[in-house]
Amino acid sequence: MFDESIIVGLEIGTSKVCAVIGEQGADGMVNIIGLGQARSRGVRKGEVADTTQAEEDVRNAIVEAEQMADVEIRNVYLGVTGGHIRGFNNRGVHPVVSADREISEDDVQDVIKNAKAINLPTENNVVHAIRQHFFVDGQDGVTNPVGMLGSRLEVDVHVVHGNTNRLQNAIRLVKGLQLEVDEIVFNGLASSLALLTSEQKELGALVIDIGGGTTDYVVCAGGVIRHTGVLAVGGDHVSNDLAYGLKVPLSRAEKLKLEHGSALLDGKINGQTVTITNELGLPLKTVNVEHLQRIMSLRLEEIFQLVAQDLEQAGLFDYLRAGVFLCGGGARVPQIARLAEQVLQMPVSIGQTNSVSGLKSALDQPEFVTAIGLVKFGSFKTRKREGKSWKDFLGKILQRP
Amino acid sequence: MKTKTQTPAAMLEPAKLPAAKIFGVGGAGVSLLEAMNREEFAGAGFVAVNTDATSLAGSTVALKIHLETKLLRGLGTGGDPERGRAIAEEQFATLKTACEGADVIFMIAGLGGGAGSGITPVLARAAKETGALVLAFVTLPFVCEGNRRQQQAQQNLEQLKSVADGVICLPCQKTFKLIDENTSVLDTFRITGELLVEGVRGVWRLLTRPGLIQIHFDDLCALVRDRHSESAFAFVEASGPARSREVVDKLLNHPLLDEGRVLAESDAVLVSLMGGKDLTMNEVDRVMEQISRHCERARVIMGAAVDETMKTRLSVTVVAAKQAGAAPVAESMAAAAEATEPAASRGYARSTSRCFPPAPSLSPEQREQAMTRHGSGRARKVNDRMRQAQLPLAIISKGRFDKSEPTIHKGEDLDIPTYIRRGVALN
Numbered sequence: 001m002f003d004e005s006i007i008v009g010l011e012i013g014t015s016k017v018c019a020v021i022g023e024q025g026a027d028g029m030v031n032i033i034g035l036g037q038a039r040s041r042g043v044r045k046g047e048v049a050d051t052t053q054a055e056e057d058v059r060n061a062i063v064e065a066e067q068m069a070d071v072e073i074r075n076v077y078l079g080v081t082g083g084h085i086r087g088f089n090n091r092g093v094h095p096v097v098s099a100d101r102e103i104s105e106d107d108v109q110d111v112i113k114n115a116k117a118i119n120l121p122t123e124n125n126v127v128h129a130i131r132q133h134f135f136v137d138g139q140d141g142v143t144n145p146v147g148m149l150g151s152r153l154e155v156d157v158h159v160v161h162g163n164t165n166r167l168q169n170a171i172r173l174v175k176g177l178q179l180e181v182d183e184i185v186f187n188g189l190a191s192s193l194a195l196l197t198s199e200q201k202e203l204g205a206l207v208i209d210i211g212g213g214t215t216d217y218v219v220c221a222g223g224v225i226r227h228t229g230v231l232a233v234g235g236d237h238v239s240n241d242l243a244y245g246l247k248v249p250l251s252r253a254e255k256l257k258l259e260h261g262s263a264l265l266d267g268k269i270n271g272q273t274v275t276i277t278n279e280l281g282l283p284l285k286t287v288n289v290e291h292l293q294r295i296m297s298l299r300l301e302e303i304f305q306l307v308a309q310d311l312e313q314a315g316l317f318d319y320l321r322a323g324v325f326l327c328g329g330g331a332r333v334p335q336i337a338r339l340a341e342q343v344l345q346m347p348v349s350i351g352q353t354n355s356v357s358g359l360k361s362a363l364d365q366p367e368f369v370t371a372i373g374l375v376k377f378g379s380f381k382t383r384k385r386e387g388k389s390w391k392d393f394l395g396k397i398l399q400r401p
Numbered sequence: 402m403k404t405k406t407q408t409p410a411a412m413l414e415p416a417k418l419p420a421a422k423i424f425g426v427g428g429a430g431v432s433l434l435e436a437m438n439r440e441e442f443a444g445a446g447f448v449a450v451n452t453d454a455t456s457l458a459g460s461t462v463a464l465k466i467h468l469e470t471k472l473l474r475g476l477g478t479g480g481d482p483e484r485g486r487a488i489a490e491e492q493f494a495t496l497k498t499a500c501e502g503a504d505v506i507f508m509i510a511g512l513g514g515g516a517g518s519g520i521t522p523v524l525a526r527a528a529k530e531t532g533a534l535v536l537a538f539v540t541l542p543f544v545c546e547g548n549r550r551q552q553q554a555q556q557n558l559e560q561l562k563s564v565a566d567g568v569i570c571l572p573c574q575k576t577f578k579l580i581d582e583n584t585s586v587l588d589t590f591r592i593t594g595e596l597l598v599e600g601v602r603g604v605w606r607l608l609t610r611p612g613l614i615q616i617h618f619d620d621l622c623a624l625v626r627d628r629h630s631e632s633a634f635a636f637v638e639a640s641g642p643a644r645s646r647e648v649v650d651k652l653l654n655h656p657l658l659d660e661g662r663v664l665a666e667s668d669a670v671l672v673s674l675m676g677g678k679d680l681t682m683n684e685v686d687r688v689m690e691q692i693s694r695h696c697e698r699a700r701v702i703m704g705a706a707v708d709e710t711m712k713t714r715l716s717v718t719v720v721a722a723k724q725a726g727a728a729p730v731a732e733s734m735a736a737a738a739e740a741t742e743p744a745a746s747r748g749y750a751r752s753t754s755r756c757f758p759p760a761p762s763l764s765p766e767q768r769e770q771a772m773t774r775h776g777s778g779r780a781r782k783v784n785d786r787m788r789q790a791q792l793p794l795a796i797i798s799k800g801r802f803d804k805s806e807p808t809i810h811k812g813e814d815l816d817i818p819t820y821i822r823r824g825v826a827l828n
Contacts, residue, residue: 045805083806121646122643230527231810232808233808237802239801240816242801243801244818245820245827289826294820295819295820298819298825299819302819
């Protein structure tokens with residue numbers, strides 16, 4: 001390996017491919033030194049649909065990032081998403097058999113192994129198995145049980161899994177470009193890593209990443225990941241709805257969305273219209289802005305409603321004391337935080353990446369959050385590999401089975 | 402004409418089992434009764450009812466009721482449900498005696514013709530009067546069988562719904578999803594028949610087989626009573642280690658459940674699982690969890706039973722019922738048109754046939770509608786045209802998601818614009 005301290009996050013998104021290069025300093029802090037992006041053409045709903053085009057886009061993004069940071073990229077942390085990805089909690093149990101009932105390191109390893117033994121469909125593969133809390137004889141909230149006395153050790157893990165073939169598609173694509181994939185990371189998890197401070201994780205927070213093709217969401221509470229989910233609906237759907245409802249081509253719909261879109265109906269636009277012109281400036285069609293915003297608002301509202309339903313089912317609403325954080329390109333829609341507040345009935349803000357320094361242009365944009373999160377994920381892994389006893393929960397728990 | 406009330410087998414039934422009788426009505430009903438495996442239904446009484454002597458002669462069931470008067474001259478009803486009804490009313494007492502002694506009456510008929518459509522509602526009424534629970538399993542004709550038969554079938558379906566406790570209705574047209582280009586007519590009819598018989602079998606097993614989790618007779622009554630509307634059913638089977646997942650997949654892709662949409666719309670769902678000795682609680686739990694997730698609004702009644710003959714197979718029968726008002730907007734419009742119109746105007750306005758049927762049992766509202774529509778031939782025509790306009794003809798293009806995997810969430814296709822699914826009108 002040529003430079004251990006370089007960490008690259010690669011996100012092959014539906015609307016853009018984005019590579020972020022981070023440099024890890026001696027103190028463990030990450031500094032973003034390069035950013036490359038390319039418009040994505042070969043991805044639908046977060047999954048590769050056209051390998052040739054996607055490959056070209058990834059290459060462009062990587063090259064741009066390399067040029068900016070003046071490094072050569074060999075390994076990447078690859079973000080994955082898609083409607084096939086699911087998360088659930090599983091509990092492992094292990095009886096402590098030693099004579100003095102002291103819990104040893106082996107017991108901990110065993111209980112984690114038990115918790116990871118999940119009955120998944122054969123075609124599915126585990127992406128993450130994230131440790132939550134230990135229970136010693138039913139006592140909740142133990143973070144490190146080694147040395148404690150007890151007869152029964154239990155642990156909860158949050159398992160994120162997905163369809164093996166569909167995960168492999170993205171990995172193979174990257175490998176085809178002579179790049180090594182260090183690890184695959186669920187996009188929602190990466191976003192939550194980039195956005196949330198440890199205090200917010202402790203209090204309980206929901207991160208909703210509204211991307212082009214999918215909406216990924218993650219709930220952190222009590223310092224651990226409690227829930228993850230993917231909804232294969234995103235900004236693409238908004239554009240598609242507009243194209244259908246306003247009877248304009250998709251590219252035009254995309255443009256209208258960016259120029260006149262809003263998550264809530266603006267009182268002032270009553271009856272206002274926009275005239276679409278062709279390249280010569282001749283008027284082609286008149287579009288009612290109210291219709292545009294209504295179509296958009298309904299779609300975005302539905303996304304939040306579906307997320308809310310899922311959380312309600314999981315019984316997690318009362319844990320979100322730090323509120324909701326939005327990121328992804330969807331977070332750029334005007335008024336989206338207010339719409340989310342109306343639906344979710346709790347404070348919503350646009351997430352800010354923290355604890356990462358470097359390029360201002362990258363850090364301020366909600367759509368780069370995932371890629372930055374991937375770099376951060378990578379930095380935890382590297383630190384772990386170096387064998388430093390880093391006590392943040394993520395350092396210990398994010399490990400691939 | 403025989404009027405024996407109970408077959409010997411029915412009398413030998415253990416006391417806890419409800420006594421059941423299975424009636425095959427009309428040409429289709431009688432031949433379906435023939436197709437059923439009698440041994441599986443041990444304990445049930447079989448009765449064949451028809452106006453056509455030749456059809457009955459071909460039947461092997463013990464009890465046949467031949468409805469005959471001079472009016473028909475031995476020619477059957479000639480596809481006229483009014484005649485079928487008139488003759489059934491005439492022989493009402495006979496039908497009632499045949500129904501006596503049963504707790505549950507299953508009726509199998511093909512609607513659209515004369516005998517099946519005409520007799521079934523009367524028979525249902527007769528059975529009700531003896532205090533039995535009446536479940537009708539009926540088919541609606543193929544669209545290609547013609548408009549008239551469709552209308553007759555629709556109208557008789559409405560009548561049937563108003564008398565029977567439960568109507569499980571299988572539009573033959575839906576079997577098109579199960580057949581391919583090369584399926585012969587015979588096979589198609591066989592498939593349709595099998596589907597219907599499967600439905601009867603599913604309910605029958607539900608009531609008779611020993612259950613790990615028993616569905617009581619009362620549960621079934623509670624489910625179908627007061628829901629005088631169509632029920633949909635599906636029967637799926639799978640074997641192997643991943644069978645619990647497979648049955649759920651099959652169920653959600655079942656054509657009769659409209660790819661799971663029916664489950665999402667129904668407000669009461671009965672699920673019966675049946676497996677061999679190796680049926681595990683875990684499997685039951687997994688299947689139920691998946692199904693419940695797809696029908697959140699519904700009251701779910703479940704049962705699980707063990708049948709050694711199943712070996713390693715796992716079968717699931719689902720009966721989903723929805724209240725008349727619970728249909729989604731687009732469908733309910735069509736349904737409302739069907740519900741009021743055929744029952745009211747077309748059928749009863751045509752009371753000039755030779756035999757005068759007694760007044761049908763209609764609710765006051767329906768009667769009022771019938772009165773207002775009666776005799777206004779022009780209005781009827783206009784209405785026909787309007788009804789056509791209401792058909793959900795618009796095929797919503799999914800634009801850029803046309804070729805990608807659809808995002809289905811609880812039976813809803815999220816790729817279709819939200820404002821269309823919610824029926825929000827622009828302008």
